Structure formats: structure tokens, C-alpha cells
Amino acid sequence: MAQPHSIISSKEGAELxxxxxxxxxxxxxAAAALRANDGQRFLEEEExxxxxxxxxxxxxxxxxxxxxx
Numbered sequence: 366m367a368q369p370h371s372i373i374s375s376k377e378g379a380e381l382x383x384x385x386x387x388x389x390x391x392x393x394x395a396a397a398a399l400r401a402n403d404g405q406r407f408l409e410e411e412e413x414x415x416x417x418x419x420x421x422x423x424x425x426x427x428x429x430x431x432x433x434x
Contacts, residue, residue: 377424384424388417 373381395410 372426373424381421381424384417384421388414388421391417 391410391414395407395414398404398406398410
């Protein structure tokens with residue numbers, strides 16, 4: 366059986382890794398803001414996390430639908 370071809374470049378792979386790391390940081394900051402009752406900071410971090418997810422989906426060419434849909 367042939368090996369599947371890579372659908373992303375090594376540059377995109379590196380960006381995906383960085384984005385996943387940034388996502389973890391943004392969600393931790395959002396949780397901390399929520400615990401501190403800092404609504405404005407929570408919204409900023411939540412929006413940052415959403416931007417990261419949008420970029421990840423853009424790189425992967427996905428819409429968030431399940432693979433078998």
C-alpha cells in the first residue's frame with residue numbers, strides 16, 4: 366500500500382505546531398481572566414483562540430465537519 370502524500374508543507378507544519386502552542390497559552394489566559402472576573406481580557410483571549418482555530422482550519426483545509434460527514 367502506498368504511503369499517503371503530505372497535504373501540508375514543512376513550513377505549514379511548523380506553523381501548525383506554533384499555532385497549537387499559542388492556542389494552549391491563549392486558552393489558559395482566557396481561563397485565568399475568567400477566574401479573575403476580567404471580562405474584557407477574557408474576550409480578548411477568547412478571540413485570540415478563535416483566530417488560531419480559524420488559521421489551523423485554513424491550513425488544513427477543513428471546515429470543522431467530521432471526517433465521515
